[in-house]
Amino acid sequence: MRLMLITHSYLPERTPPQRRWTAFIRSFREAGWDxxxxxxxxxxHAADAPSPQRLGETETGPWGERIHRTWSASAFPATRIGRFAGHIVNALGALPVGLAVDRPDVVVTTVPALPNAAAGWILSGARRAPLIVEMRDAWPDLAREAGVRAGVLSRAMESVVTGAQRAAQTVVTVTEGFADRLVSRGIGPVVTxxxxxxxxxxxxxxxxxxxxxxxxxxxxxNHGESQGLETVIHAAASVVGEGIQVRMVGSGTQRPRLVELNRALGSPVEMLDPVVAExxxxxYDWADTCVVALRPDWESFHRTIPSKTFEILAVGRHITGVVVxxxxxxxxxxxxxxxxxxxxxxxxxxxxxxxADPESTDTGGRGRTWAVQNADLSALGDRFVEIAETVVAEHRPIAAASAQKSLPRQWAANLALTATTVAEHLSDDPALLALQVSRRLPxxxxxxxxxxxxxxxxxxxxIPGAIGLAAAGRDEELTARAEGAAQRGEADRRLVHYADVLTSVGDVETAARLLDQVDARTAGRAAALARLDWHAGRMHEAVDRLSGAGRxxxxxxxxxxxxxxxTGYxxxxxAMEGYSPRPRAALHVLNNSLPHTGSGYAQRTHAILTALRDAGWDVAAVTRLGWPVQTGTLWAAPVDTVDGIxxxxxxxxxxxxxxxxRLxxxxxxxxxxxxxxxxxxxxxxxxFTNALIVxxxxxxxxxxxxxxxxxxxxDTWASTRGPDALESDRYLLFTEREAEAARSADAVVTLGRSMQENxxxxxxxxxxxVLCPNAVGGVFLEEPTSREEARRRLGLDPELSYVGTVSSIxxxxxxxxxxxxxxxxxPGRPDLRLLLVGDGTALPGLIDLAERLGIRDRLIAPGRVDRGLSPDYHRSMDVFVVPRRNSDVTRSVTPLKPVEASASARPVIAxxxxxxxxxxxxxxxxxxxxPEDPGRLATALGELLDDPDRARSMGEAGRRWxxxxxxxxxxATRYHELYLSLVPVEPGAGRA
Structure with a gap:
């Protein structure tokens, strides 16, 4: 069997996680594992550290293990943010490295290097291997207690760590107390x-x-925040001149501050730099007693044991414990x-x-005896091997049941496809690639x-900062920063990059102004102008602007x-000779589908397919070329089966x-x-490209x-651009090809009367x-649970008022x-909350708008949720709102979610x-x-919130409809009748 370990510290470093895992790997190797x-x-800083290795460079460890190096992060400062940034770099490097090594039977990732949790989570999915998350500290609890809750990274850390814990087949902790805490949160199994x-x-x-x-x-x-070493220094100052000598050896984020405190108190402590193992x-020879310390005001430390404790016990030294x-x-x-x-x-x-008592620090070997019985890393390593073997054994039947033919070959193809896609986007539009990647994160x-x-x-x-502003939806700040760069006379190449970011968020006017200032010979300017033309729909101009050489x-x-x-391709x-179709068999060709997206498009498709199957049709579906790998699902299989489809x-x-x-x-x-x-x-x-292929x-x-x-x-494309878009190449060609596709089909299905008229x-x-409108089925046809019960299930306060939507944002x-x-x-409704359920490109800007309007604390935005939770979110609301803008697309296209809201007995304001x-x-x-009238919408909301009987009556009428x-x-009856009208009368006969 094969183990993949993702860690932030390994040989030749000398750290607690390195010592632990060097011993554990010896146990794995002795048990026959690769x-x-x-x-x-x-x-x-390591004394025997070699020069930095290249990404993916491999060496052999002392037990025959293969060590694959990620990126070096030594350039980052030894601060909280610096260390975290370094861990992000390491975790990002772990992804291509982990995808390149032989497929493991189990992935183990170690925390407190928080980004490792994400890397392990991704790699376990990509390699279809079970995941073990080792929690060496009480994260994410410690993040909150350390004050990170005031920073912008806290929610990201909690989401990543908790998500990895829940995704893992087993979570391993180093203390019983933290294991109990995780179990109380519904995480399991957890072993210590x-x-x-x-x-x-x-x-x-x-x-x-x-x-x-x-x-x-x-x-x-370690001289960090966790140890509270100020207590030791102040205590040392109290015993100066009494024959008690205090020595502190090591490094850490708080070391400079502790050195300054020691100096201010007259240097009562001998402070020495970290040393190598020898x-x-x-x-230890010098010491009579060794301090083990953790600050008591962080509640998580009640369930934490400093790793140095075990070494001191094994040495046989007395311990001064400043712990709880x-x-x-x-x-x-x-x-x-x-x-x-x-x-x-x-x-x-x-x-x-x-x-006062020279015998008081003579432990009589009791510490060593305890360590032999309870803290032998060799025996603990054997225990970890047993856990891994159990996880692998339990995972194999599940993997076998869901395995697809030639999966390893498919994964290799997926990796190659991903690599070429990323390379293509990096060449074409790196700013857009960065934004797309950020938008696919939770x-x-x-x-x-x-x-x-x-x-x-x-x-x-x-430029990374500009991409961050774009991803955060802070477009006005992005524009101001770009204009400031132009006014300062920043390098032309940098202005080109700013223009690319601005184009990606639709600020074409500022992008054009920046590019007008740039020397025409600047590398990348022509490409940026072409992207600007393409964004505006000036397709011919974009192509003509570019030369025929190089990038x-x-x-x-x-x-x-x-x-x-x-333009006609x-x-x-x-022609295929002898084709013989199966009676009542239909194949749907799709853009995307379950289980890799829960979009309204995918939900409608699945509902249609299951209804057709129940009506006696043999149905299957296929998604577009490259999907879902090109949108980030590296471990996609050749076939997914959902509810038998x-x-x-x-x-x-x-x-x-x-x-x-590609077509x-x-x-x-x-x-x-x-x-x-x-x-x-x-x-x-x-x-229409789907139509051309089909x-x-x-x-x-x-x-x-x-x-x-x-x-x-x-029209959807034009709705995010100015009125000139309606006269652009792209819009005119797009509408004509769509019309041509519809005229060419044997039959056309659409959602509503407006679209039928178009x-x-x-x-x-x-x-x-044929009209087949959006509809409901399954749980939405069941009698809806009460609003209060739905709120309790979702963890929402049942006493508050909620208005909002479930939608693509x-x-x-x-x-x-x-x-x-x-x-x-x-201002007049302290109990009012806004619930926006879903995800999309507009969400960061909406959060920023709520912040600027002073209602960020009223906004609840859980992001994209499991489709099984959608009914409860509908039912939890007092009023469901569909405040679409006025555009050609919104005047014609009927959405699914308000139908589900009506089925949930919610009144709908649209x-x-x-x-x-x-x-x-x-x-x-x-x-x-x-549309686009906040005052009138506020009035309508107020009317229904103030008249619950009227709101309830509307909801009941909507459900009946x-x-x-x-x-x-x-x-399904409409589809069934349509298909029967098209399929040959005699089964097996093709069309002439």
């Missing part, structure tokens, strides 16, 4: 493998011979310690008592990380290939070069799948195809259009109008737009208000 250690190069000492390397010492009144006190270890023995809780109890049981409170005078009194991580990055400024940090040439080819798909496939993936190791070539590639791969699945009908959804395949095998128009994507205007035969949803409306109501008027009967199931007119079962 071991890969993923760790950064040794800290440059305490810290210890390598007894073969730690030799017991006889007590030092000393006279009465003499005492040598040693503190050897010199540690000299200090589990650590104090351990020292009492050892019979080799005296305990003092964290009070300088009482600590000084203990030392005076010990000094909301609890993304927000704090973006705020942290936004603080970066000056010199080379300006510009590659960008020109890429944009030109995409332009070709807008079609995939070409030879198979979702196939098209995941080649490499995508063809160019947008048009051809997807058509060829889809044809191979169709040959295997043998559907009688193909069914796809917007946009039409080519359908014609090749001679079966009908259906085009489902779920949105007007050209299709008719585009030349689609009304007889070919994107600009055209108009949620800024809702934030402003709640801000108007807030913008007065044609598409939403199909879903909300004004004054009956809810209220319609003018939803469960009688908007069910997936009813839609």
């Amino acid at each position: 071991v890969d250690v993923v760790a950064p190069p040794a800290d440059h 493998v305490g810290n210890g000492a390598e007894l073969t390397a730690v030799h017991p010492l006889p007590p030092r011979q000393r006279a009465a009144g003499e005492l040598h006190v040693l503190y050897l270890g 010199q540690v023995q000299e200090h 809780g589990e650590a104090a109890e351990l020292l009492r049981r050892s019979g080799a310690a005296d305990i003092a409170p964290a009070d300088p005078e009482q600590l000084a009194q203990l030392w005076r008592r010990l000094a 909301a609890a991580v993304r927000g704090p990380l973006a705020q942290f990055m936004a603080r970066l400024d000056g010199g080379a940090l300006q 510009e040439g590659r960008q020109r080819d890429r944009l030109g290939s995409e332009l070709a798909t807008f 079609r995939p070409r496939l030879a 198979e979702y196939h993936r098209l995941l080649p190791p490499r995508l063809a070069a160019g947008h048009d070539a 051809q590639q997807q058509a060829e791969l889809l044809l191979e799948l169709v040959r295997d699945v043998r559907p009688a009908v193909l069914h796809t959804t917007t946009h 039409q080519a395949v359908a014609e090749a095998v001679g079966i009908p195809w259906v085009y489902e128009v779920r949105g007007q994507l050209a 299709l008719i205007r585009q030349g689609v035969d009304p007889q070919d259009i 994107v600009p055209y949803e108009g949620l800024d109008t809702l934030v402003r409306a709640v801000a108007q109501l807030a 913008s007065d737009l044609p598409a939403l008027a199909e879903l909300v009967q004004d004054g009956v199931t809810g209220l319609l208000v003018p 939803a469960v009688t007119e908007r069910t997936w079962a009813a839609n």
Whole structure:
């Protein structure tokens, strides 16, 4: 079996985690395991540290383990933020390294290096191996107690650590108290493998011979916030001149401050720099008693035992324990310690008592005996091996049950696909890549990380800081910072980078002004101008602007290939002879799907497929080329099965070069799948590239195809740009190709009357259009639980008032109008809360807006939630709000979530737009208000909040409408009848 260990410290460093895991790895190797250690190069302070290694460089450890190096972080300062930044760098480096090594049977990641939790979590998923999270400290509790709660990283740390703990097959702690705390939080299983000492390397010492009144006190270890070493220095100042000598050896974030305190008190402590292992023995020889300290005001330290405790016990030295809780109890049981409170005078009194009696620090070997019985790292390592073997044994049946054919080959292809995708984006638009990566992080991580990055400024940090501002939605600050850079005369190349970031957030005017100031010969300027043109829809201008050489040439080819798909390109496939479709078999060709996204698109698709299956159809689905790997799911399998529905993936190791070539590639791969699945009908959804592919395949095998128009994507694109977008190349070509796709299909499905009317205007035969509106099923058809019960399930205060939405958080949803409306109501309604459930590009800006309006404490934004929680979030609200902006897309496209809200018996307030008027009967199931009018929305909210009987009546009317007119079962009948009208009468006969 094979172990992958992710740690922040390993040989040749000399640290507690290194000593622990060097011993444990010996146990694994003796048990026959192969071991890969993923760790950064040794800290440059280590005496025998080699020169920094390159990323991925491999060496062999003392037990035959392979040590794979990540990036060095030695350039970061020895501060809390510096160490954390270093841990982030190490964890980022661990990802490509961990993906490159042989597949492990189990992944172990060690905390307190917090980003390691994320790296281990990701790698265990990517390598399909079980995860063991080792918690060497009580994180994230310690983060709060250390005051990190006041910083922007606290929520990110808690989310990462808690998420990894819950994802792990087993969590290992070093104390029983913290294990109990985790179990009380619903985390499990949790086992304890305490810290210890390598007894073969730690030799017991006889007590030092000393006279009465003499005492040598040693503190050897970390000088950080956790130890509260000010107490030791003040106690030492109290015993100056009494024959008691105090020595402190080590380093840490608080060392400079402690040195200054010691100097201010007259240097009562001999403060020495850290030493290597060979010199540690000299200090133990000198000492009569050794201090073990943890500050008592941090509650987590009641469940923490300093790792140095075990080495001191093994050496046989007496311990002065300035500890509480589990650590104090351990020292009492050892019979080799005296305990003092964290009070300088009482600590000084203990030392005076010990000094007076030379026999008081003679432990009689009791500490060594306790260590042999309880803290032998060799025996503890054997225990960890047993835990790992159990985890692997329990995981194998699960893995076998879900294993897909040729998964290792598929994962290798996924990695190759990811690498080429990242390389392509880095070349084309690195600023956009950075933003896209940040937006795919969990909301609890993304927000704090973006705020942290936004603080970066000056010199080379300006562009990372600009990306942070963009990710945080602080667009006005981004614009101001970019304009300031231009006014200061920053380098032209830096202004080009600013322009790229501005373009990625849609501030094209400022981007254009910056690029106008830049010398035309500046590297990257032409590419930035082309990106600006492309963003504005000036597709031909963007292509013409670029030269045919180097990076510009590659960008020109890429944009030109995409332009070709807008100007008439079609995939070409030879006819397949002898194709024989299976009766009542349908294959849906999709953009995305469950289980890798819970979007409304995916929910609608799954509801349709399950309803068709229940109606007697053999249905399956396949997602677009490269999905979901290109959006970050590295461990995607060739097929996912959800509720009995198979979702196939098209995941080649490499995508063809160019947008048009990729359409051809997807058509060829889809044809191979169709040959295997043998559907009688193909069914796809917007946009037109899907239609081009499906039409080519359908014609090749001679079966009908259906085009489902779920949105007007050209209008969606234009809605985030100015009015000129409606006259741009992209918009005009986009709308024409969409109309052409709909006219070419054998049948068209759409969601509402407004969209049906648009299709008719585009030349689609009304007889070919079938209306299948968004609907509900499953739990939404059940009698809804009470509002109070839903709130209790979600941890919401049942006594407060909640208004809000469950939605994709994107600009055209108009949620800024809702934030402003709640801000108007807030002063007179202290119990009012705004609940925004979902995620998207607009969320950071909404959080920032709430902050500026003074209602950040009223906003609850849990981010994207599990689809099983969606019904409770709907039911928890007093009023459900759909405040969409007024645009072509919102006037036509009907969303799913308000239908679910009505089914949940919630009154719905929506913008007065044609598409939403199909879903909300004004004054009956809810209220319609003018779009983009916070005042009118606030008035409507106030009316329903002040009249709960009216609100309840509207909710009940909405539920009656939803469960009688908007069910997936009813839609399945429409699909069933449509398919039967298209499929040949005789099963197995293809179309001419």
